[in-house]
Amino acid sequence: MKSCLIIDDNNQEDEKLILEKYSKEKQFPITCHIFNPTKRECLREEKIADGTVRYVIDEQFVLDELRKDYGNVKFDLIAIDYNLSDPKTGLEIIRFLKEKNWKRKVPYVIYSGEADKIKEKLQLSIQEVIGDADKLKDFIENYIATNPTKIYNRGKNEAPEEDVNQSYIYKLYDYLKVTKTPMESKLSQKLEQRPNDIFDNIFPDFQGIKLKILADLVLENSERSDRFEDEFIDRCVDHFIYLKY
C-alpha cells in the first residue's frame, strides 16, 4: 500500500480523509499521515527588535519530531505547504530535511494557494541567473538540489473532480498512481525501521554494520552500494524459490 505524508500548518484532517476514501474507492488505497511543523515541539523562541518574543519553526526540532513520529513509516511521497505561518517556507524545511538525509530519496511535491505565483517567481529567478555563471551555480545548488517534483495549487475540497480548482489531494492521488516507488527507497526505509540493529549475515564486507548506515548506503550510487544491493537481491530472490532437487 502506498503512503504519503502531508506537512502543513493548517489542519488537513479533511484532506486526509478525502484522499484515503477516494483512493480506496479507486481500489488503489493510500495511507495518509499529517504533520504540523508549527506544533509546539517544533518551535523555538526568538527575540525580535522591540524586545518581544515570537515563536518560529526550528528545522532541527522538526526533524527530531519527524524522526520520532515517522521514523518507522515508509513514504512514497511527501507533500508540503509552501506558505507556512512562519518566515520559513516549506521549500526551506524540505531542503533542511534532505540535507540531513531524512527520507532523502522520497519524492516531494509543493502545494500552495499561490502556486501560480511561486511558478512565476521561479521563472523570474531563472531569467535572472541565466548569463551569470556564479548566480546560476548558486541557483542550481540552492534550488535544483532540492527541486520539488511538482508544484500544485491547493484548490478546494468541494470543487468537482474534473475542475481545475480541485483540491491538491487529487493531484497527490494521480502522482502516486502513476509513479512507482524505487526499490532502493523502499529498502532504505525498511532498514531505517531498526536503525541501531546490526547486520548479521554471511556477507563479510557488511557484517556487523548498523542498519542505519546500510539505509544510507543503498541510496548512494557507488560500487559498494551496488555490491550490497546485488547480493541482497540475489540472496532474497533465491530464498523464495522452490527447489525440486
Place this chain on the structure above:
Amino acid sequence: MVVIYPFDNSTKFLNPVIVDDVIKSYIKDIHTHFSDETYVESLEIVANSESTSTILYLGHGSSDELQMNINLGLTSDYASSIFSNKKLLLVSCYSADFLDALNNKFEVGIGFGNIIDSKVDLGPADYIRYNFEDFKCIYEFRSKFVTLLKNSLIEAYLNNYTFFQLYTAFKLRINKIISQCSLSKDKTTRLVGLLMFDLKKNMVLKGNSKAFL
C-alpha cells in the same frame, strides 16, 4: 557428457556426482585413471568426442593446469587444443583462471576459484579462520558442495538447460545454503556459509552462455 575424473583418495568425495542414475544416463564416456602411458591416449578420446559434448572435469587443478595424476598436469596450452569448441564444466581449484588461460578456445565454460575441500587448500589467513573443531566446516562444506553440484546437474539435464541456466542453478543452491547457515549460531555452520560465499564469489561463466548442456 564426457567425464574426466582422475580418481584417488583426495577426489573420491566427488564420486556421488557421477553415480547418480539421472546423471549417469547422460554420460557418454568416463576417464578415471590416467597413467603416464595412457594419459595422451585418453585425452585424444576426449579431443575426438563430438564437438557438442560437454566435458565435466572433476579433480585437482591450478590456474595453469588440470592434474591428471600425481606427476602429470594438463597444461593450458595443450588443453586449448583438446578443448577447442568444447563446453566445459571444470570442477577444480582455480579453474576460473584456467579458463582465462585457454584464451577463449572453447565454446563455453564454468570455472571456480579456490574450492577448499581439504586443509591443504588453506592459505595462512584461512587456516586460522577455518581452524575450528578440527576443520569440520571444510568436510561439511564439501559434502554440501557435491550435493548441490549433483542436484544442479540433474535439474539442468532434465530441463534441457543452457550453461547460463546451469550457472544460476548452482548459484541458487549456494544462496539457499548461505541463507540456512546465516540463521545458525553454530560456528561451524557459519563457516560453511562463509566457504559457500567464497565459492559463489569466485565462480565464473565464460563464453557462449546460451549453449546447451
